[in-house]
Amino acid sequence: MMQALPPERLKAIRAVVFDKDGTLIDFDRTWFSVSWTLAKRSADGDEDHARLLLDLGGYDWNAQRFRANSVIAAGTVEDIVSLWHPDLGEAGMRVLVDDFNQFAAEEGARSAVAIEGLHETLVALRAMGYRLGIATNDSEAGAHAAARALDIDSLFDLVIGYDTAARPKPHPEPLLYFVEKLGLEPHELAMVGDNLHDLETAHAAGAGLAIGVLSGNSPREILEPHADIVLESIAELPRLLAR
Known part of the structure; x- marks a missing residue:
């Protein structure tokens, strides 16, 4: 059963930023x-x-x-x-x-091998009105190349590599760069990733939600103490945010 989150926290979210490898792509x-x-x-x-x-x-x-x-x-x-x-x-x-x-x-x-349900999940989130981004410790060019190869590049408002913002994850700069460019506040952002540095980035930036996924390198017991919620994969996001 999916863990419950306070409705007011879910309602505040206007954008979702994804780690790339292990989250969108099978690492x-x-x-x-x-x-x-x-x-x-x-x-x-x-x-x-x-x-x-x-x-x-x-x-x-x-x-x-x-x-x-x-x-x-x-x-x-x-x-x-x-x-x-x-x-x-x-x-x-x-x-x-x-x-x-x-x-x-x-x-x-x-x-690049896509996580199951990748395209459908991103299209669903866009249809729900969410702004989308990637924050990866790959290069920005590498992230765009992988996204183009999987035909998802056009679904993102912003792609941030380790060479885009002042400092890479787990520092807060990638997410602060994202909200500044899109005119949002950190608490309106959900960060989704498969490693601790993704969750650490979310907390450091004051993001509204730190969401762990089990599609990558980290097991539940590593992610759960640092995440607001842990999902099997990003395919569960539309149902979570629809609440």
Whole structure:
């Protein structure tokens, strides 16, 4: 049974901002091959070293999935490059970040697998009058590329990458940027995501609702203490907000 929320809190919501990977897109099915290729490139083709890098980034080889809140699951490309290449200077870091971003945008879009009911859910929310956005720790270009590949880009009012606002999630800036651009107040916003940093962003920005979803990397027991409500996936949002 869906958990009850006070009607006044639901009524105040005018916009919904989504994390991308694990929330709109199946994280493991989309990002394993991309991450594995980047790890092998970082390891100069040494597959044993690449396996260690991917493990360090958060891939559980036994479970065959990324760990909740790991660097690859929750961090930015800059975080991944810093983890895998800690001795790079600033100039080398910037070159490699740009290279990773370009590859991730192209291959992430090509590999993108939608969460079940994605398009129908977004169309339903638009029909209900909600403004929609994406706040991701992927690049803004990468987020747009994936959204275009899934034919949902036109359903969003604003797409925010780690390189859009002053600081990425879990800082509040992505959501504060969203409400400023759309002329809203933070309490009129619901943030939806599959990792703790999404919920932390919601709380830091003073969002009206912090909604966890179980479609990504984090189990209920991790999300529930920090969420106003935990849903199986975004497909439950229209019914929740219709209350």
